[in-house]
Amino acid sequence: MSEVFINGTEPITFDNLYQPYLVNKETGKLATLNTPIDLVEERIYLVPPPEAAEWAQLAGLERPPQEYDTLTDLGDQHPDVRITTPASFSYLRDDIVVRGYANPEDFDYYRLQYGNGLNPTRWVQIGDDNSKQVRGGTLARWKTEGLNGLYTLQLVVVDDDGHISTHAIHVTVDNQPPHVEILLPEPDQALRGNSRQEMVIEVEVTDNFGVERVEFYVDGIKVDTVTTPPYSIRWRMRTIGEHEIFIRAIDFAGNVAESDRVLFTVERP
Structure with missing residues (x-):
């Protein structure tokens, strides 16, 4: 219909x-x-x-x-064909050093490649085929600029007879910083209270994969850290006069974003 x-x-x-x-x-x-x-x-x-x-x-x-x-x-995984760094299911950004082992008997060459998603249908090779064995060292440097999302990183090792051994891990590439905005107090807001009273500092933080922590700064000093929403704290109004707030948000991949500075004034009743 x-x-x-x-x-x-x-x-x-x-x-x-x-x-x-x-x-x-x-x-x-x-x-x-x-x-x-x-x-x-x-x-x-x-x-x-x-x-x-x-x-x-x-x-x-x-x-x-x-x-x-x-x-x-994965009991049949070849011990001499494996990626050790980064860890599987980790969050990555920028340039990544991929380390591991590519040194089985009758080694011919290895290559490193990545594909989009959990079960890629297309692979992108990282660098050239390498005919030098690696024992716990650097396999390649992966430049992730422009990539965002879940990827499968795969090591492929070929021996002299053409037999192939592989090892794959899943990672999340996140090159996009969080978005952070201060909701309270409002810019240039005047707040009245004594030195024992508290005001609310509330922020909105969004990220494409998740926020690890949100740091609250008043007059350049970190006063609190929040790891789960809602992202708000209570701050005691100990001193009168003008104050400045800014917020720093860090996502799971280590991307950092800072809010605009907001000025407000504390006055006594």
Whole structure:
């Protein structure tokens, strides 16, 4: 059955609230390249925008899983073909030094490559094929400028007979800093109170992958750190006169953003 729309009211964008996720049906965690295919199933979740997150929590909506499946048995993994740094499921930014081992018997060469998502259909090679064995050293430098999202990083080692051994890890590349805005106090606001009273400092912080911590600064001094929303604190109005607030937000990859400076005045009743 098709719907009829008045001319000019037709939908022109795709619905992005309902999103599919590949999940390990036994663990309930996000499936990875190493999850057995018979355990992977697609589930649809309602993913509200950040401004509706509090409503979704109060409504009891089921959230998509945040953790990746890490219980897969990799007992047959070649000990001389592996990535040791960065760690699997870590958050990365900028230029990354990839370290590990590429030194099996009858070694011919290795290459390092990455692909988008948990199960890439296309790979991008990092640098050239390398015919020098590596034992716990640097495999390559990965320049992630312009990349954002979940990626699979794969080491491929080829021996003299053409046999291939691989090792892959999943990482999140985040080159985008958070957005931070001071909601309270308002610019140039005058607040009245005695030295025992407190005022509220409230900020809005958003990030594409997650915020590690939010630091609150008054007159250049860090007065508090908050790691979970809502991002607000209470500050005692000990001294009268003009004060300056700014906020520093750090995401999981280490990107840092600072808010605009906000001036306010404390007055006595």
